[in-house]
Ligand code: SF4
């Protein structure tokens with residue numbers, strides 16, 4: 001099993017997801033979060049916390065295959081996010097646009 005952050009997190013970064021993570025495997029850049037697959041224990045605790053359904057376990061589409069590679073490549077290069085922050089500017093509008 002692999003747990004990944006996908007497209008809907010872009011420009012949102014609500015960070016609700018990091019709160020229940022027992023192993024601090026979320027990393028961040030200016031636009032979104034990524035999960036380090038080497039550290040994640042696939043406990044699924046983060047999945048229901050994301051208000052825009054950006055987190056998936058096991059790829060369900062070709063699009064998700066792409067995000068497995070992106071999470072694995074980006075996460076180890078970036079700092080850890082393990083506390084809840086204010087979302088990025090415009091995140092609420094983006095959430096509405098995404099239909100949540
Ligand atoms: S809660 Fe969802 S949108 Fe927010 S940072 Fe986590 S994965 Fe991204």
Ligand code: SF4
Pocket residue numbers: 003020021022023024025026035039040041042043044045046047
């Ligand atoms: S599945 Fe569990 S270990 Fe992996 S990122 Fe989510 S909360 Fe953290």
